[in-house]
Amino acid sequence: MAFQIPRGTQDILPSESSKWQYVEQIARELCRRYNYKEIRTPIFEHTELFLRGVGDTTDIVQKEMYTFTDRGGRSITLRPEGTAAVVRSFVENKMYGDPNQPVKLYYLGPMFRYERPQSGRFRQFVQFGVEAIGSNDPAIDAEVIALAMDLYRSLGLKKIKLVINSLGDISSRKAHREALIAHFKGRIHEFCEDCQVRLENNPLRILDCKKDREHELMKTAPSILDYLNEESRAYFEQVKSYLNKLGIPFEVDPRLVRGLDYYNHTAFEIMSEAEGFGAITTLCGGGRYNGLVQEIGGPETPGVGFALSIERLLAALAAEGIALPIEEGIDCYVVALGEEAKKEAVPLVYALRNEGISVEKDYQDRKVKAQFKAADRLQAKYVIIVGEDELARNVANVKNMQTGEQVEVALSELTTYMKKVCKGEY
Template sequence: MAERSVKAPKGTKDVLPQDSYKWQYVEDIARRLTALAGYREIRTPVFEHTELFLRGVGDTTDIVQKEMYTFKDKGDRSITLKPEGTAGVVRAFIEGGLPSSAQPTKMYYLSTPVFRYEKPQSGRLREHHQFGIEVFGAADASVDAEVINLALTLFQTAGLKQLRLNINSIGCDKCRPQYNDTLKAYLKEHEGELCEMCRDRMERNPLRVLDCKVESCQKIVAAAPKMIDHLCEECAVHFEDLKKYLGALGIDYAINPLIVRGLDYYTKTVFEIISDNIGSQGTVCGGGRYDKLLKQIGGPDMPGIGFGMGIERLLLVMQSEGIEIPQPSITDVFVCTHGEPARFKAIELTRELRESGIKTDMDHCARSVKAQFKYADKIGAKTVIVIGEEEMEKGTVVLKTMETGEERVVRQEEIKLFLQL
């Protein structure tokens, strides 16, 4: 009985060579825009100690309760594949001694693998990849506006048009406890109508109920007291400043008092950027401020803010809007050979042209001349260099322009000169 072929795990997806240029296109935009704004790259491990996410993300979140890939290693330590990017960056920031450096510290991570055990759906996989930025050490709402503007600029540079920005403030540890009491009292009146998870959340972290996706809970939440109406003076001023900064940048926004994001570490500003092109699962970027997270994880009392966006989801939106990503050429020049001696000259010439910055390839399959030309056409070579026995004797090659069929004989030492015309 023949063995079945091994397939990729459910919820994962290969990026094949014919598609990787799309990722590189987005990554190039991200690197360019972050460099202009003074952000530097950080790379953190793909797994962390589970405690980091319990303390940082929050044990009442869906991520911790239902979605984390957690296992024991051979040393009986609890390890988790990272379900989001911020906690690991905060841990690295503290462990690396960066709080003592000049502030603010601006960092980004790119195409970072993130793992969540959830039902795979359009643009949402069990392993997906995120671009995110994190800023530490800046409390003013101007950096909130900068972070939001950077995300929007990336989308606009990628060609997206149908986007909406929603913002909210979820207060701080001064005003949120009183609001939690008010919200909890309201939810108590509707306890019998809440789902089982929300009844548990109501006692432990009532703000999480606002993030529930169960329809019956959403109806109750729609009429619940809003955090934005219970902000302390500091949070209210911060939110007003954010709106003024967004206005100064010419950024349109809507206030959505139900945005709380799916993570416990947020304070004050939270935001989502939504596309109307991918149905109900339309959030393409989300983030906010987390002024207490560093202290919570064991670092100094220092503010932070950031966002994360899924690369797969961004590419899906670009596709839905019909955005054509320019496909780079694979090979500009193909060296076609006839006869064994020519092959040794071909590999030497291929190296020389590559060293001159010209995308060059040659036949590695011992094809006939006719088959070599067919292959060169398939890979999009603009020019074919032909070397045979006669050319070897004369020290020449034949240059053929594939689009026009024009041929010219040139001396081997003049090849680069003609290719650069």
């Protein structure tokens, strides 16, 4: 029987994994500069966490979660997103008592959603996200947005757009909710079944419907911005002011809502405008969630964050034709001639690797010409040639594969010499 990979998943082969490593390294370095610390949570959690933390009216909970019953009869779910698990850990480990507030965290790892696979969207995908928990300052909203924008810019993306909105506080959302219900109720039968359910459960999410986006009532739906109270309006103005001070361009879209129930006040998305990227342009989404910590059992604590898919980030880079500056090849390849030389090559390679030099040797008992071809395929900068004659004289020949220059080096000095030419160390 020939086994195949499950639908909606992918193998990241060595030819591609270097791109992932580069992007992840840039993300980690940015978090270091912004003083966000890594948190690692389990890949599965109790299902109730996502019912309460993500919202039982969301598509994620209703349609997309991988949920199963374990041997102890407990309902377990593979994490569909990162924020709920991070907040659960924040509460469980009493991080709200940390003297350094807000608590600034980032995560990077696989998430799971049962949705229709398409370009850049998988059932198992890797998500990078940050959470700043413990501050009501609009400046931290701007900081979180700036971090996301910095990641895309540092990787060379230019055709991106930041869109922001305010969802307001509880009283603002309540007033807007009532207006939305009144607006859609008389003709809700013209909408999809999901929207008909959303009308009473979460009417704001009707605005996020992909099936009915062109319906005429969508274009005339009440704007949340018209229902913001004075406090919510002032908060949103301050966030916009900070973004302007940071030189980060943005558009305000009153129809922007997030697909998770825990958002309030600031909501934002970063989109790709690259030609040919696809119909779904969102690269990153986030916002403020002031009630989530309390919902998961902690004290009333504000929070703000974002999440993005590494797969979609790489797709955006491909759409803009951006090649990452990834260093290919190895430092050197050891060519061994004769049985004694093959034996001596083993400790030689080991010694060079211990000095931080990337080295490879032949393990297929190939002829000299084939070994040189292998060195070329691996893009070796240098080839170290060791044969019977060289061993008799305790030397090795080192060939620069770019210039063709070849020098003889004493075996006792070989490691020092290679560190010098490969690493610039003397």
